[in-house]
Amino acid sequence: MESPAVTPPxxxxxxxxxxxxxxxxxxxxxxxxxxxxxxDETAPEATPFKKVxxxxxxxxxxxLEQDHQTAARSYRLACIGESWQFxxxxxxxPWLRALLGRKARPPRLSQxxxxxLTIIAYRQPTTRAxxxxxxxxxxxxxxxxxxxxxxxxxxxxAEVVGRPVTYVTTPLFLEYFGIRALEDLPAADELxxxxxxxxxxxxxxDPNPATAPDGTAPPQAELPxxxxxxxxxxxxxxxxxxxxASTPPAPEAPQNP
Numbered sequence: 001m002e003s004p005a006v007t008p009p010x011x012x013x014x015x016x017x018x019x020x021x022x023x024x025x026x027x028x029x030x031x032x033x034x035x036x037x038x039x040d041e042t043a044p045e046a047t048p049f050k051k052v053x054x055x056x057x058x059x060x061x062x063x064l065e066q067d068h069q070t071a072a073r074s075y076r077l078a079c080i081g082e083s084w085q086f087x088x089x090x091x092x093x094p095w096l097r098a099l100l101g102r103k104a105r106p107p108r109l110s111q112x113x114x115x116x117l118t119i120i121a122y123r124q125p126t127t128r129a130x131x132x133x134x135x136x137x138x139x140x141x142x143x144x145x146x147x148x149x150x151x152x153x154x155x156x157x158a159e160v161v162g163r164p165v166t167y168v169t170t171p172l173f174l175e176y177f178g179i180r181a182l183e184d185l186p187a188a189d190e191l192x193x194x195x196x197x198x199x200x201x202x203x204x205x206d207p208n209p210a211t212a213p214d215g216t217a218p219p220q221a222e223l224p225x226x227x228x229x230x231x232x233x234x235x236x237x238x239x240x241x242x243x244x245a246s247t248p249p250a251p252e253a254p255q256n257p
Contacts, residue, residue: 006045007045007046007048008045009060010049010052010056010057010060011060011061011063011064011067013034013049014030014057014060014061014064014084015064015077017030017033018030018077018084018085018086019086021085023085024080024081024083024084024085025083025084025085026082026083026084027054027057027058027061027082027084028054030057030061030084031052031054031057034046034049034050034052034057035049035050035051037049038050061077061079061084064077065077065078065079073089074088074089074092075087075088075089076089078178079180080174080175080178080179080180081171081172081174081175081179081180081181082171082174082180082181083171106149110142112135112137112139112142113142113145113146115135116131116135116139116142116143116146117146117151117152117169117173119131119134119135120146120152120167120168120169121169121173121182121185122185124155124166124167124168124169125155125156125158125166125167125168126166126167127158127164127165127166127167128140128143128164128165128167129164131143143167149172150170150172151169151170151172151173151176152167152168152169152170152173153167153168153170154166154167155167155168169182
C-alpha cells in the first residue's frame with residue numbers, strides 16, 4: 001500500500017521553481033505555475049495550491065528570503081524589479097568569473113546621465129522641459145542614451161498645453177541598480193518638492209470632450225470678450241503736384257539727318 005503523498009510547504013515549492021527557472025519570476029508567474037500543477041490528476045498533492053493569493057506567495061517568498069539570509073550561504077534569494085531569483089553573493093565573484101568568464105557589461109552611465117535618471121526616478125512621470133529646468137542644461141543627448149539603454153520609456157502625454165511626452169523608469173532600471181521596487185528608493189523629498197514652471201493646463205482633460213455623458217454636446221465655456229475698437233486711420237499725405245506753368249518743357253530728341 002502506497003503512502004499518501006505529502007504536500008510540502010508553499011515556500012519550498014516556490015524555492016524549487018525559482019531554483020530550476022532560467023529567468024526571474026514574478027509572484028503572478030509563480031501563481032500560474034501553481035495553478036497549472038494543480039491540473040495534473042496524477043499529483044493530488046498539488047491540488048491545495050490551485051488557488052493561492054499572490055499576497056500569500058509574496059509572504060512565503062519573504063520568509064524564504066530571510067531563511068537564506070540567516071543560513072549565510074554562497075547565494076541568496078533576491079527580489080529585483082518585482083521579480084524573484086537566486087543570486088550569488090558578491091564575495092564569491094573571483095571564482096565565478098573563473099568558471100563563467102567575464103561578461104561584457106554596458107559602459108557606466110556618465111554623471112549627467114545619472115543626474116537625469118535620478119530626476120526621472122523621483123519625479124516620474126515627468127517631461128523633458130521639467131528635467132531641463134531642474135538641471136539647467138539641455139538633456140536631448142542624455143535622454144536619447146537612457147532611452148536606447150532601456151532605462152526609461154515614454155509613458156504618455158501631459159495634460160498641459162502642447163501635450164509634451166512624459167517619461168518614466170523601466171523594470172530594467174530597477175534591475176540595473178538592484179532595487180526591489182520604486183518604493184525602496186532612498187528618500188529625496190527635496191528633489192520631489194523642487195518647483196518647476198509648468199505650462200498652462202488644458203481646458204479639459206476629458207478624453208472625449210466633444211460629447212457629454214448624456215450624449216449631447218457639452219456647453220461651451222464663455223470666455224470674456226473685450227471690446228475691440230479699430231485704431232484711428234490717419235489720412236496718408238498726398239504728395240504735392242507740380243505746377244504745369246513752372247515746369248520747363250522736356251528737350252526734344254535730335255532728328256536723324
